[in-house]
Amino acid sequence: MLRLFPGPPEEVALAGLYLADAVHTLGSSAAPFVYASFVGSLDGRIxxxxxxxxxxxxxxxxxxxNDFRLFLELQAQADCLVTHGGYLRDLAAGRLDDVLQIGTHGVGRDLLRWREEKGLPAQPAVVIASASLDFPMPESVVRQARRVLIATGRQAPQDRVEALRAQGxxxxVAGDGASVEGAPLVRELGGLGFRSVYLLTGPRMLSTMLRDGAxxxxxxTIAHRLMGGEDFHTMTAGPRLEGAGRLRLSSLHYDATAxxxxxxxxxxxxxxxxxG
Ligand SMILES: NC(=O)c1ccc[n+]([C@@H]2O[C@H](COP(=O)([O-])OP(=O)(O)OC[C@H]3O[C@@H](n4cnc5c(N)ncnc54)[C@H](OP(=O)(O)O)[C@@H]3O)[C@@H](O)[C@H]2O)c1
Structure with a gap:
């Protein structure tokens, strides 16, 4: 792989690239480091x-x-993974693979050992964001010795809130509507001691995090491919992001193989x- 930016260009190994970012050391309880990843096509389809x-x-x-290896490296550095109700419904229906466990995929088996060496618990905590609170709790999540928490808004169905609390x-509660809002969620997660928070969520959560400066x-990852098609998702949802959508490139690598x-x-x- 070729590092293009910052220059000058240099050949680098793919494995270990995102581990070298040491994301797990960048946050604190007062200001957790919140990161997200997406893979998309040149025409913006995710x-x-x-x-x-x-x-x-x-x-x-x-x-x-190659992209999946780097995804797993990001996952391995998290104190806490944020997923959502829609993902758990898809997982239960067999429509999506389980990406909530460290060390279970061929290209990332070494990452359990990596966490151990860094003094991190084997599995990060899981936070499930949901407005409806209507999702199954996957056996693969609760089986692990890990913290599982739910995040929702103040207007979420109270009977479901109570039922989940009764199950332990x-x-x-992060946000005044039914949905979770970025800044209050991050504040609450910091208060619980999480320092690195990986968003395994989609356009809605990314958008609320950006809007809240969180x-x-x-x-x-941008695959060099145009996909076309009529019915697709992009990385964002909701109103225009205006200034909250401005980003600065801090590194760029080119993988010519995949x-x-x-x-x-x-x-x-x-x-x-x-x-200001
Ligand atoms: N290519 C990529 O890198 C990438 C990354 C992420 C997603 N995707 C794909 O993009 C498509 C759309 O993503 P998505 O399903 O994540 O769509 P989404 O519209 O962002 O989220 C869908 C569900 O997540 C919950 N949710 C999201 N944000 C929430 C918030 N702020 N507060 C409370 N609940 C929230 C809701 O669950 P409840 O209904 O339970 O309230 C909602 O139904 C999917 O096909 C997904 O697989 C691709």
Whole structure:
């Protein structure tokens, strides 16, 4: 792989690239380091809807092992993974693979040992963001010795909040509507002692984090491929982001081999705080 920025260009190994960022050391309880990653096509697609099933998923054309290795390196550095109700519903229905466990995938088996060496618990905590609170609790999540928490808004169905608390899950209320808002969620997670928070969520959570100035870093893989198609998702949802969408590139790598020999960029961005 070639590091293009910062220059001068230099050949570097793919494995270990994101571990070298030491994301797990960058935050504190007062200011957790909140990071997200996406993989998309050159025309901005992060998911497309399968017309036969009606469900959206990551396009197979852009999935590849090199990107997945780097995804697992980011996951391994988290104190806490934030997922959401929609993902748990897809997982339960067998529509998506389980990406909530460290060390279970071939290209990332070494990462359990890496966490142990860094003094981190084997599995990061899981925070499930949901407005509906209508999701199954996967056996693979609760089986692990790990903290599992729920995050929701003040207007979420109270009977479900109480039912989850009765089952022993702490419920964080972060936001005045039904949905979780970025800044209050990050504050609550910091208060619980989490220093590195990895968002395994989608466009809605990324957008609320950006709007609230609560995102510390965005990792973006851009597959050199145009996908086209009518029914797709992009990385954002909701109103225009205006200034909250400004990012500064802090590194760029070029992998000429994947996906499918077309090539891809691994870009790392830091959100710019609004002036003043
Ligand atoms: N290519 C990539 O890197 C990438 C990354 C992420 C996602 N994707 C794909 O993009 C598509 C859309 O993503 P998505 O499903 O994550 O869409 P989304 O519209 O961002 O989130 C869907 C669900 O997440 C919960 N949720 C999200 N934000 C929330 C918030 N602020 N507060 C409370 N609940 C919240 C809600 O669950 P409840 O209904 O339970 O309230 C909602 O139904 C999917 O196909 C996904 O697989 C691709």
């Amino acid at each position: 998911a497309s809807r399968d017309p036969s099933t009606g469900f959206s998923r990551l396009p197979v054309e852009i999935i590849n092992e 899950y702490p419920v964080i 995102l510390s870093r965005l990792y973006l 996906p499918d020999g077309a090539g891809q960029w691994f870009a790392r961005f830091e959100p710019l705080r609004p002036a």
